[in-house]
Every structure is written in C-alpha cells, then in structure tokens.
Amino acid sequence: MNIIDNWLSSTFQDFEWLLRIFISALLGFFIGLNRTHKHKPAGVKTYMYVATASTLITIVSIQSVLLYAGVREHTMMDPMRLAAQIVTGLGFIGAGVILKDGARVIGLTSAAMIFYAGGIGIAIGAGLYTFVLFSFMVTNLFVWVGEWIEKRQTKKTNTPSSTLLEISE
Numbered sequence: 001m002n003i004i005d006n007w008l009s010s011t012f013q014d015f016e017w018l019l020r021i022f023i024s025a026l027l028g029f030f031i032g033l034n035r036t037h038k039h040k041p042a043g044v045k046t047y048m049y050v051a052t053a054s055t056l057i058t059i060v061s062i063q064s065v066l067l068y069a070g071v072r073e074h075t076m077m078d079p080m081r082l083a084a085q086i087v088t089g090l091g092f093i094g095a096g097v098i099l100k101d102g103a104r105v106i107g108l109t110s111a112a113m114i115f116y117a118g119g120i121g122i123a124i125g126a127g128l129y130t131f132v133l134f135s136f137m138v139t140n141l142f143v144w145v146g147e148w149i150e151k152r153q154t155k156k157t158n159t160p161s162s163t164l165l166e167i168s169e
Helices: 002-037 044-068 081-097 108-125 129-157 160-168
Strands: 099-101 104-106
Touching: 002 044, 002 108, 002 129, 044 081, 044 108, 081 108, 108 129
Parallel strands: none
Antiparallel strands: 099 104
8 A cells, every 4th residue: 555655655746746847838838928929039939938948957856865965075055056056047148039139129128028937947846835826816917907008008199189289280
C-alpha cells in the first residue's frame, strides 16, 4: 500500500509541475494575442516562449535544490538564483525591442510586456498562482480601461464639430 501511495503522490506532484508549464504557456499566449492584434513585432509566440521558458527555468531551479541540496555536506543552494538570471536576460531582450527614432521612442510597451511575461513565468514556476491570476486580471483590466480612454480622447480630437467651429469663426 505504501508503494502505491508514494507513486500516486509523486505522479500528482509531477502533474502540478506540468500544469504550471501549461498555465504559463496559456497566459503568455493571451498576453501575446494583445500584441499580435495590434500588429506589433513581438506577438503570440514571443510571449508564450518567454513565459514558458521562465516557468521552466524556475522549476528547474527549485527541483535542483530539492534533488541536490543534501548531496554534499554544507551545500548551499539558492532556488531563485536562476530566476534572477531570467530577469537579466529579459532586460537584454527588452532592450532589443526598444527603438529610438529622433525624439520618438517605440517598443517600450513590448519590452515591458516581455518583462511581465517573464515575471508571470517565474511566479507560476514557483507555484504562486494567486499572485499570477490577480496580477493578470488587474493588468488586463487597466489595459482595457486605458484603451477605452484613449479611444474616447481620439474621438473627441477628431470630431467634425470642432473643425466647423473654427471655420465659422
């Protein structure tokens, strides 16, 4: 009976690690849909890969500590050391997305979203689902509100009535 319990326990634990990778890929995909819809260079695949890779690296880091921490006497292992390197790599990728053309700067949102997708991947890899889902909902809510406000402002500045008033004066 103990063998079966151990097998079931390890199987469900492995399933959770796989679920973390799936959730990360799914959320990265949804983040990328926003950028693809806006015809940005970094789209569905980019964000899905960033989120999933970040999750995978975080899982490897955590699992490595669980597997190898007690192998040698006085072994010191930090499970978030690899996650810190993810942040550095994401900064490098994000910097490559940002372009400057005179006074105009483009790509800042794409760079921020790549960084965000990496953060989601790290958090999912660490099993912090509540924080991920809350941050995902909050950021999407504010993006939606911001886009709604931008559309309203664009409509106000492009109304024919303002040009008619200028002509009649």
